[in-house]
Amino acid sequence: MGAVTPDDAREELLRLRASIDNLDAALVHLLAERFKCTEQVGRLKAHAGMPPADPEREAVQIARLRALSESSGLDPHFAEKFLNVIIAEVIQNHRQFLDEE
Ligand SMILES: C=C(O[C@@H]1C=C(C(=O)O)C=C[C@H]1O)C(=O)O
Numbered sequence: 001m002g003a004v005t006p007d008d009a010r011e012e013l014l015r016l017r018a019s020i021d022n023l024d025a026a027l028v029h030l031l032a033e034r035f036k037c038t039e040q041v042g043r044l045k046a047h048a049g050m051p052p053a054d055p056e057r058e059a060v061q062i063a064r065l066r067a068l069s070e071s072s073g074l075d076p077h078f079a080e081k082f083l084n085v086i087i088a089e090v091i092q093n094h095r096q097f098l099d100e101e
Contacts, residue, residue: 034086035093042094046101052094058087 004012045052062080069079 031086035090038090039093039097042090042097045094046097052098053091061087 042052044050062083065079065083066076068074069076
């Protein structure tokens with residue numbers, strides 16, 4: 001392979017960053033849809049007198065995402081940390097719905 005010129009490198013960087021921008025936008029859209037869903041779950045639970053957190057469901061979700069991560073080349077430890085941050089935010093929202101009831 002020949003030497004990479006600064007112009008080639010800049011072009012490749014721009015190409016990769018354009019993909020990163022698209023992927024970040026997709027992540028934001030996916031998260032927004034997930035939070036719309038969990039909001040409905042939270043309101044349903046608050047109305048039905050169910051607790052905001054469901055540790056059994058969380059354990060199933062974490063195991064599932066860890067397995068998916070392993071098969072797709074994502075660090076499963078990172079996937080678990082990421083999901084835990086999201087779940088903590090969801091549970092905090094669910095507690096607020098409970099207070100509003
Ligand atoms: C969304 C729910 O509420 C909480 C949030 C979860 C999540 O974000 O995946 C999973 C379990 C619950 O602790 C649910 O019970 O399904």
